[in-house]
Amino acid sequence: MRVTVIGAGYVGLVTAACFADVGNKVTCVERDPGRIDALEKAQVPFYEPGLSELVGRNAAQERMHFVPSVEEGLDGAQVCFIAVGTPPLPTGQADMSQVRGAAREIGQHVSGPLVVVQKSTAPVGTVKMVQAIIDEEMERRGVNHWVSVVSNPEFLKEGSAIEDFTRGDRIVLGSVDDRAIAVMRDLYRPFNRNHEKIMVMSPPSSELTKYAANTMLATRISFMNELARLAEAVGADIEQVRLGMGVDQRIGSHFLYAGAGYGGSCFPKDVKALAFMAREAGLRAELAEAVDAVNQRQKQRMFEKIAAHYASQGLRGKTFAIWGLAFKPNTDDMRDAPSIDLIDALLAAGARVRAFDPVAMETAGKHWGPREGLSLVADVKSALDGADALAVVTEWHTFRSPDFEQLAVVLRDRVVFDGRNLWDPAAVRTAGLAYYGIGRG
Ligand SMILES: NC(=O)c1ccc[n+]([C@@H]2O[C@H](COP(=O)([O-])OP(=O)(O)OC[C@H]3O[C@@H](n4cnc5c(N)ncnc54)[C@H](O)[C@@H]3O)[C@@H](O)[C@H]2O)c1
Structure with a gap:
């Protein structure tokens, strides 16, 4: 099939590469010239395991190419995906300008029957x-092609995006148009072989399913973070509580980790957008609002612990090693990452920071630029040079088993702040370090 994908971000590029890899001819439309330049050299502009190889292979075999405009990208397409950004506005509402822009361009250039996939x-x-915008643009041009818009939310996770796309739990299609659904079934057939994963529903149900799934996952995290505070207050260990809860099959063990708060390009904005949607419908999504509020507070939690530890001396002139900047492991995405809140608060309090992340250093450099007091360093060890204390914010594998005896020698104040409960407090303390985790009363 001939497929066009508008937007070469995480979702667009993974979608394009996965469909190309099973034999489709895919055109990626990307308006950022820097991204196009990089992609033409088979350089993926962000870190996602396996994606560079997939893009490189399919571009080399001419199943995937990159163009800067919808006008050039739509020719001959049977299916066109819209995979552009929907960042949050200050009200929490999703900013739909990129989606509207893409829809308008499709309407202006469509030249035959087309399924548009939102x-x-x-x-x-x-x-x-989107359907109304495309129809309006076609009417303006005096053309009348069959164009049918289908909702197809994406559930991939950064860090395992290819696996999630090709072997996802479900493929949700929101449409009442049998012809469009048949085209989509055909396109997804290679990813729907093992068992039936396609779920056809109404567009509103499909659209809401995506927000519901993300808000549910965020709810579990905020619930555990709230419980972690209670655990600290009453002398319980949230890690033991988590294990005790997770074995209950009605609850399950996924997404039950207390920590420094959730971040990323999806949970924070999608929880806020769901709450906004409810307000627009004359309701209040009180739980979603609370999930967001708990998370905002949780992102301050590590700084509060550090400030409390240093209450008598103050933070001015202290140096903190920070391990982990990405919002989670296996990505260089720092959108809404808790590391940003922590580092900004430390710098504002007059502390110095030496920060390291296995893949997010370039993103961090772009985020902060040259900043007084902040050194972005090349490895785990350099972060510790001259540090008084260590804080771990992202649960990368490489941070899981450090040499605590060595840390006790290197860190001047002999204290660690474990924002992901990676370490055994007893082992850390035995090495002569003070230990602060999340919810480990
Ligand atoms: N990142 C994730 O893990 C993830 C997972 C599931 C769903 N989503 C959703 O998928 C959507 C895309 O997310 P993302 O992280 O890939 O976004 P992104 O911001 O990384 O990428 C969007 C890309 O679209 C391009 N673009 C915007 N308008 C364009 C136009 N008219 N023509 C050509 N290019 C255009 C932008 O330049 C950008 O490169 C969002 O709605 C997001 O919520 C993201």
């Missing part, structure tokens, strides 16, 4: 809106 995470009503 893959960006966008509020209920977006399929209808």
Whole structure:
């Protein structure tokens, strides 16, 4: 099939590469010239395991190519994905300008029958809106092609995006148009062989499913973070509580980790957008609002612990090693990462920071630029040079078993702040370090 994907971000590029890899001819439309330049040299502009190889292979075999405009990218396409950004506005509402822009360009250039797939995470009503924009543009041009808009939310996780895309739990299609659904079934057939994963539902149900799934996952995290505070207050260990809860099959063990708060490009914005959607519908999503509020507070938690430890001396002039900047392991994405809150608060308090992340150093450099007091360093060891204390913010594998005896020698104040409960407090203390985790009363 001939497929066009608008937006070469995490979702667009993974979608394009995975469909190309099973034999489709895929055109990626990306308006950022820097991204196009990089992609033409088979350089993926962000870190995602396996994606460079996949893009390189499919570009070399001419199943995937990159163009800067929808006008050039739509020619001959049977399916066109919209995979552009939907970042949050200050109100929490999803900013739909990129989706509207893409829809308008499709309407201006479509030249034959086309299924338009709305893959960006966008509020209920977006399929209808995209269809209306395309129809309006076609009417303006005096053309009348069969164009059918389908909702197809994406559930991939950064860090395992290819695996999630090709072997996902489900493929949700929101449409009432049998012809469009048949095209989508055909396109997804290679990823739907083992058992039936396609779930066809109404567009509003499909659109809401994506927000519901992300808000549910975020709810579990905020619940554990709230419980972690209680555990600290009453002398319980959240890690033991987590294990005791997780074995209950009605609860399950996933997404039950207390920590420095959730971040990333999806949970924070999608929880806020769900709450906004509810307000628009004359309701209040009180639980979603609380999930967001608990998370905002949790992102201050590590700084509060550090400030409390140093209450008598103050933080001015202290140097902190920070391990982990990405919002989670296996990505260089730092959007809304808790590391940003912690580092900004430490710098504002007059402390110095030496920060390291296995893959997010370039992203960090772009985020902060040259900043007084902040050194972005090349490895785990350099972060510790001259440090008084260590804080771990992202649970990368490489941080899981450090030499605590060595840390006790290197860290001047002999204290560690474990924002992901990676370490055994007893082992750390035995090595002569003070230990602060999350919820380990
Ligand atoms: N990142 C994730 O893990 C993830 C997972 C599931 C769903 N989503 C959703 O998928 C959508 C895309 O997310 P992302 O992280 O890939 O976004 P992104 O911001 O990384 O990428 C979007 C890309 O679209 C390009 N773009 C915007 N308008 C364009 C246009 N008119 N023509 C050509 N290019 C255009 C931008 O330049 C950008 O490169 C969002 O709605 C997001 O919520 C993201």
